[in-house]
Amino acid sequence: MEYVKSEAKHAKTAYSALTVSGLSFVSAVLGVFFMPFILSPIAMIISHLSKGRLKTRHFAAQAAIVVAIIAFIINGCMIALGIYKFKTDPEIRNRYNTAMQEMYGMSLDEYFQTLQDEFSVTLPETNVK
Numbered sequence: 001m002e003y004v005k006s007e008a009k010h011a012k013t014a015y016s017a018l019t020v021s022g023l024s025f026v027s028a029v030l031g032v033f034f035m036p037f038i039l040s041p042i043a044m045i046i047s048h049l050s051k052g053r054l055k056t057r058h059f060a061a062q063a064a065i066v067v068a069i070i071a072f073i074i075n076g077c078m079i080a081l082g083i084y085k086f087k088t089d090p091e092i093r094n095r096y097n098t099a100m101q102e103m104y105g106m107s108l109d110e111y112f113q114t115l116q117d118e119f120s121v122t123l124p125e126t127n128v129k
Contacts, residue, residue: 013050014058017043021068028075033082036075040068 021043027035047061047068085092097107106114 007054010050010052010054011058011060013046013052014061014064017046017050017064018060018067020046021064021071025067025071025074028071028078031078033075033079036071040072040075043068 020039024036024039024043027039043064047057047064050061051057086096087093093108097109100106100108100111104111
């Protein structure tokens with residue numbers, strides 16, 4: 001009888017991992033950039049912990065790992081695409097410059113120039129002016 005309770009406990013943990021990985025996936029699809037980098041590893045850890053001393057991992061735990069990895073990859077691709085668009089699209093770069101000018105009083109290009117001048121930080125060159 002104790003083994004049945006233990007298996008039910010592991011199933012609850014597996015479903016918890018699946019829930020966290022689902023939240024990670026939804027965050028990645030909606031574009032909340034930092035959440036999948038936090039939630040995906042947590043889901044993977046919970047998934048691994050859900051196995052306990054059982055011989056096989058619960059199917060929800062296996063699904064949680066797959067969904068967490070997919071969310072992590074989607075999030076990384078969206079961040080890479082955002083950086084690429086920022087570096088190559090003048091319209092997007094002008095939007096960032098305008099928003100930064102309104103909020104902080106200096107454009108993003110001026111801020112990067114300040115970093116280079118004052119702190120000797122070398123930033124990759126962009127071909128957008």
